[in-house]
Amino acid sequence: MEHGPSTEWKEDGSSDYKARLGVKMFVFYFVIYSGFILINTINPKLMGVEILKVNLAIFYGIGLIILALVMALIYNHFCTKKEKEMALLNKEGDK
Amino acid sequence: MKYEASLLAVIIFLFIVAFVLFISYYYAKKAKTADGYFKAGGNIHWGVNGIAFAGDYLSAASFLGICGMISFFGYDGFLYSIGYLSGWIVALFVVAEPMKKLGKYTFADALDAKFNSKGIQLFAALSTLIVSMFYLIPQMVGAGSLVEPLLGIPYWSGVLMVGTIVILIVATAGMTSTTYVQFLKGGLLIVFSVILTVMILNKGISTNPDSNYGEYHEFVELDIASINGDTVTLDDTSYVISDTIKTDSYWFVRIMDGSKETIWEVNVEENVLKETLFITELSDGETLFNGAPREDAQFFLVGHMSEVDGSTDGDTGSLGVFEFIKAIREGKVILWEKVVIKDGSSILTVFYQNEIDGSEVLIPGLQFKVDSDKGATFTDRLDFISLMLALFLGTAGLPHILIRYYTVSSPAAARKSTIVAITAIGFFYILTMFMGLGAMVNGTIDLSNSNMSAPLLAQAFGIWIFAIISAIAFATVLGTVSGLIVASSGAVAHDIMDRFMGIKMTETQKVWAGKITAIAVGILAMILGIIFEGMNVSYLVGWAFAVAASANLPAIIMILFWKKTTAWGIISSIAVGLVSSMTIILLSQKVFDGVYHLIDVTSPMPVNNPAIISVPLSFITIIIVSLLTQKKTAKEQLI
Structure with a gap:
């Protein structure tokens, strides 16, 4: 049994851009996530401080969940934009 | 229940x-x-x-x-x-x-x-x-x-x-x-x-959360008349203490009412005996819940706040999202501590009440120790970081x-x-x-x-x-x-x-x-x-994440982002990730307690969650082995 890609699709040349963007956004999120872990381990009492009607622990925790969604949408926006640009370029190249 | x-x-x-x-x-x-x-x-x-x-x-x-x-x-x-x-x-x-x-x-x-x-x-x-x-x-x-x-x-x-x-x-x-x-x-x-x-x-x-189950259990407290050494005397002399179970970290007494057994926590600070729930695993394999078979329904459901809105008899009525959090944060919650005791040929698990500020419930530290002021050690904090790393990378x-x-x-x-x-x-x-x-x-x-x-x-x-x-x-x-x-x-x-x-x-x-x-x-x-009956399923899944983060993720990341990655590097990384993470898990205190049921036996592993050790180890392995096997690329087809 061959073990190539699961389905055929056209490579549009946007892969490098998407990979670079993905790594940058991953590093950004990881820094924010690490901040959450560090506060918990170095100064856990800070997590009890009130922020916007809740404490920092809940604010930061739910914030991490919402941030993941927001960043996912931003990532998809730029990836889709680049894919369309490359598709247009490829179309013009074919002509 | x-x-x-x-x-x-x-x-x-x-x-x-x-x-x-x-x-x-x-x-x-x-x-x-x-x-x-x-x-x-x-x-x-x-x-x-x-x-x-x-x-x-x-x-x-x-x-x-x-x-x-x-x-x-x-x-x-x-x-x-x-x-x-x-x-x-x-x-x-x-x-x-x-x-x-x-x-x-x-x-x-x-x-x-x-x-x-x-x-x-x-x-x-x-x-x-x-x-x-x-x-x-x-x-x-x-x-x-x-x-x-x-x-x-x-x-x-x-x-x-x-x-x-x-x-x-x-x-x-x-x-x-x-x-x-x-x-x-x-x-x-x-x-x-x-x-x-x-x-x-x-x-x-509500401090008295009645529900579809009927009326919530009313917890009883017995006033202590005097404490002399290990001997406790009660105001109400109709209760007769038959046994004392005491160590440096807990103190319980057993009270027999006819053939009915109850266990109470001696709370010296408040000078009262507080009701506990307990499970007895008898040597013949039978398990009793609050001294009776489970079918007798003596092991009641728990979970309540002892103080809401500044009152010990409070009821907030309908709440919004933020008000719900606020009501817990500003009240007092009864949580339940657990201790497992070898009691002759039986194993006794006692759950006793712990009243804490609601604000403590809403920050980390009750399951995973992170605050040194509350006794958290360096390895406790390492364990916490390790868990969060495994969840993130798993x-x-x-x-x-x-x-x-x-x-x-x-x-x-x-x-x-x-x-x-x-x-x-x-x-x-x-x-x-x-x-x-x-x-x-x-x-x-x-x-x-x-x-x-x-x-x-x-x-x-x-x-x-x-x-x-x-x-x-x-x-x-x-x-x-x-x-x-x-x-x-x-x-x-x-x-x-x-x-x-x-x-x-x-x-x-x-x-x-x-x-x-x-x-x-x-x-x-x-x-x-x-x-594995009885283990918390989220804790068990945490381990699956740790094994996945250790064995699979380093190989996936490196094959995508490091051109020098070799087949031997990937193989070694998966093997080291699997063996190291599973070894730590199987020798951890959680497995000693929850799976092997070893009472009062300290495990050789300082942490319960392996990722902090096994993930870097897997990454280091793939880098070193890949660098050492660079020239063998042509032969790797034959591995």
Whole structure:
């Protein structure tokens, strides 16, 4: 049994851009996530401080969940934009 | 807690199971080819795939385990929600599209895309099987826990039932039926969790949380007249203390009323005896709950606030989201500490009350020690970091999640389905906090089983919501277990039999190989599910994440981003990740206590969660071995 890609699709040349963007956004999120872990381990009492009607622990925790969604949408926006640009370029190249 | 089946619960449960089996039968014709069986033909819509991702991922650990852990330990359970969701960032930004491009049926395909190495095929398949098995155990434990209240049948029969149904689902229609079962269950779980959360907020918080169960237990305190050494004398002389159980860390007394036994905590600060709950495991194998068989219903449900709105007899009425959090933060909560004692030839587990400020419930530290002022050591904090690291890095290394990237048509569809998954899963995880805290303050905690808080909370609001929530939770287990078994059967039939062993099979034979593997893995999972009864399912899944983060993720990351990665590097990294993470887990204190049941035995491992050690070790291994084997690239085809 061959073990190539699961389905055929056209490579549009946007892969490098998407990979670079993905790594940058991953590093950004990881820094924010690490901040959450560090506060918990170095100064856990800070997590009890009130922020916007809740404490920092809940604010930061739910914030991490919402941030993941927001960043996912931003990532998809730029990836889709680049894919369309490359598709247009490829179309013009074919002509 | 005595569990009794309700007719409505049984009917709804049977309806959902019948529907799931119908889906399998309906899609069975699509599973005649390997493409159809292992990846649902590769043309599932990204929106459906995204919700199916949620259905696959929101396992028993997410619903039963996290809600249960929050109800027992407050915010520490929510840490799992945060970690599980954050892990999707790694999947989306780093893994999703490349995995889709490189692989065909399994994540081993992607790792092996550049090398065609027998070693990678074998080790990646072994890793898939081991991680899937670690993940399967808690699903089975969750299933067993659920059927007790739902159908009134014993734990082991629930494990056997879910195993049998899942084998039927997977063996008939593979990934296609699995996808639609996961889609259905993911959607239903989120909708009914919203309904349950609205009911929690609508009810508000009371110091006396009566519910559908009837009146909440009224806790008794006995005034102490005097303490002389270890001897306690009570004001009320009608109570006769028959025994004292005392060490440096706890002090209990036993009171006999005729043949009825009760155990009380000696609270020196308040100069009273406080009621406890206790489980006695007798030497003949019988287990007593508060001194009586479980059927006698002496082991009541607990969970309440002792002070709400500044009053010890308060009731907030309906609350908004922020008011609910505020009411807990500004009140006092009764949590339950647990101590296991060797009592002659019996084993005694005593749960005693611990009144703490609500603000303490809403920050980390009750389950995972992080504050040095409260006795946290360096290794306690290391353990916490290790857990959070495993949750963050584990998702993108889970084989049953990775194979879902092959059910869609393109890398862009893989990306979009991941975003749908993040939205659905993130929303659900925010709800877990309210469901967990709701169980904590509404008298719906069964101290003998931390996995039951969410279904019991539902039951407090009425039998219909309990029946639906439990049936969905059962479908949750079915959906996740199906995915795990498809991943395992792909590892055996595709990676090992077809590619590693080079057995020539027709399409039909490959599908049959997958089905036979599914049956074998299902049976093994049932056996392990019975052995691991009683462990918190989220804790168990935390270990599956640690093994996945250690064995799979370093290899995936390095093959994508480091051109010098060699086949030997990948093989060594998977092997070191597997061995190191499993060694630490199997020798950890949690396993000593919860699995081996070794009382007062200290484990040789300083941490319970291995990722902080095993993930860097796996990365270092792949770098060193790849650098050492650079010149052997041409020969690696023969490994």
